[in-house]
Amino acid sequence: RQSDPVTASSVLVRIYQLQVRQSGHDAESLLPVVRQQAEFYRRLDMYRSEYTAWYRTLGILRRHRGPDDLSLVEPQMHLGRNLIRGMHKVAYRSGPTAPSAEKYLRRALAIAVNNPAADWKIKRRATLALADYYLLIGEAAQGHRYYREAWHLLSSEELLAQRAADLETIVPISRPHPDPYANFEYNPDVEKIDPDDYESGLMVAEFTINRRGRAEDVVIVEQNPPDFERMEWRLKGALKDFVYRPRFVDAEVAATPRYRYRLEYFYLPAEYAASLAKSGKLTRPRPPGTR
Secondary structure (H helix, E strand, O other): OOOOHHHHHHHHHHHHHHHHHHHOOOOHHHHHHHHHHHHHHHHOOOHHHHHHHHHHHHHHHHHHHOOOOHHHHHHHHHHHHHHHOOOOOHHHHHOOHHHHHHHHHHHHHHHHHHOOOOOHHHHHHHHHHHHHHHHHOOOHHHHHHHHHHHHHHOOOHHHHHHHHHHHOOOEEEEOOOOOOEOOOOOOOOHHHOOHHHOEEEEEEEEEEEOOOOOEEEEEEEEEEOOOOHHHHHHHHHHHOOOEEEOEEEOOEEEOEEEEEEEEEEEEOHHHHHHHHHHHOOOOOOOOOOOO
16 A cells, blocks of 8 residues: 555565566566556656666567567656656766666657557547657757647647647646745754744745746746745745646647646745845734744
8 A cells, every 4th residue: 555655665676576486577468567666666756766767668578579669658758767867957967867768758659650550549648748858858849849740730620739738738747846834944843833833924936837848037927925935936046946738829839828827835924024024024014923
């Protein structure tokens, strides 16, 4: 059970070992338990273990069904996503992870496009996965190329609603949530803070999502309490790492102005007062409810 991950992991490993004893390391009968392992590890953010499970799945399928079978698309997409999940900074592009992810995602798309048994759904998933990848690593032109391919794939009358959902509206690709607790000051007794001492705060940012899927021209349009500069810095810093699938109009990428992101957070009145003091705004009235 997920409430007891250590026990659940041990059970899955034990089931896998029993299956191996009965059928060998390469048997297709292993696939259900290996896929279950991969999904379990994904939910726990155990990236390395998840990668191993999907890689094992891919190996079994290749040996039994050949290198171009449609069943290989899913594990290769999972492997690509696994390698880039949780990495929100473009700087990782120079490491080995990005090329490996690209290899898996490009191979998944090649199989989907060239296999006559592939339907539009699997082609759509593989095309968008590769396009999103390129946007994540800052290769916007490559990403736009594959988004246009997806646009044309989804341009038949019966698929226009899917196209609108995928490409005519903003879709978040990577949006790591900022730390919701505004603990900025050093506090050696932080573990002794009573949760009831926290107040609830709200901040809304408005910005343009440019053609590269990044936020620009960020403005804070709503905040309570007011003038909480340190939370403003935190939110604006987080927005630099956000990546969105940009909106397309007539198969061409377009900027989207006046997009909003809402952050609900928690703060201590003392933290708020310290922020006001450092910004020179301590004389302003405090919001209702602060102590």
